[in-house]
Amino acid sequence: MIEKAPTAHSASSGDPTLDRRYGWAEAAFKEGDAQACVEILDQTLAQAYHFTAAWHLYGLAQEALGHKEEAATAWRQCLTLDPNDHFGARLDLARIGAMAAEDATSENFSGTLFDGYAERFDSHLTQALHYNAPDLMRAALARLCDNAGRPFRFATAFDLGCGTGLMGEAIRDACGFLAGCDVSPRMIERARAKTKGDGSPLYDKLAVAGLTAFLASRPDAGADLVLAADVFVYLGELAPAFAQSARVLSRGGLFAFTVQSHEGEGVVVGADRRFAHAETWLQLRLEAAGFTVLATEAVSTRQDRGAAVPGLLVVVEKR
Template sequence: MAKKIDEQKLAEAYNHALALEKAGSFELAAEAYRRVLALDPDDHGGACVRLAAMGYGDTPDKAPDAYIETLFDQHADDFEDILVERLGYCVPLMIRQRFQTLETGPFYRMLDLGCGTGLAGGALRDMVDDITGLDISENMVRIAHEKDLYETLYVAEVEDFLDDNDEEAFDLVVAADVLPYLGRLEPMFFGVAENMVEGGIFAFSSETLPDTVLGEKPFMVGPHQRFAHARNYIEERLEATGFDLVEITDINVRFENGEPTPGYLVIARYQGS
């Protein structure tokens, strides 16, 4: 039987750790975040990601499911105002523009991974006959459902869905703003390949950091608690899972504290295993 979490004690411990981190007392903050993890092993607050960002913990393969679900459930109602209006996020529209320039599409079946409130569904609706969306956040899926953009919607974790899905394959898979919450890309890329028709298109965005920061690392947690990936790692993983790179474009994913967040917009074609 799962141990019941003392919500008040956990909140106090997390707020204490966060205050130490913001004050620049990273060693003390790391000790405090470890106490948070002892109280909440599922890590609803993303303590392991914060430890990695500070350089006081191992880089996880991905952000904890409980953390992602909690984060986006809490911000679902103001998600678009924050991401689009305040942070200048427009990756779904960038994907649409690249498809138009490349004369790619129309498509028959699209899978929108991490669909959120339906930004990619809205941007690409007229280019696709049938759209399936999924997100780990039930509140996000609720808002997407209200827009009537998707034929099918699921509340599911990306890698689990790709592993379990046995329905008809897709000729377009989109993952806008999903990689910043994943470190190791092999599970998702293999899962996408297994759910895609030969010749299908895989379009996604990622964030990155300067080589002076990333060094030889394929990925790491950046200063804003999101994963950054090296370009060569993305390209190697695509090739290993049967994709040919159509193009990779340098983009500004969003603004963070007024500063641009560099990243990549990637379009690849599945050539089969």
């Protein structure tokens, strides 16, 4: 079942009676009765056409019934009512092939989703999902530096989509100045609370911002390392992020990231509402941005229902 982000936008239609109906529809959907869900929501939406959450649930129920065109219509209505897309309707449209995956990024949905996830993020990710991207990325960077005869030390590093600071904890001892950004204010609060062994803050700078906007605010050629651990699974088109990463890196600077991958071409949105990128697609955009690919490794950074999720770990160098 598709996970919905709990948001203020979904809290109420403004009418307690209609809110109760929405609750019944949601319960029916969760119990596997998509037809009952649709019938309840037909009545609800007839009286509350503005009820964005109901439109999103209506789309999920129609999809479950095999009615993709009706689902797409419902999700487009979500976007009409909520252009900032707090429900991830773009992801759903891309998931069923009704929108190009490259156009489906929804930072507002990601920010809201992770705000609600922040308190249990570390334990759930590392214990339930066996998340290991920070350790894999640190090991790959250390290995490449050792093979190239360069010190495993970075004067200035940027941690994109830093979340609660798991990547920062893994790389902190190799960095002079470490800055991080994330679209979730609560994730940033958790990262800000983390400290180094001497009690000083783990990060020297933290910002609530999308990663491309954060990079755009940084000076040219001022960084030695840019990191994006399991962040690009929430972005479709990566060319702007690649271009900004290249701009902020000094010549010879490193850019390391992980993605979910797939065997086809281009970009797709999976059933988990995450983006998966093809290796050839990544290589073309990295080369266009001014990078030389140093390493591409097939890895799995987490599990889903006990199965390893296929992915790639990529390290490139600014030309």
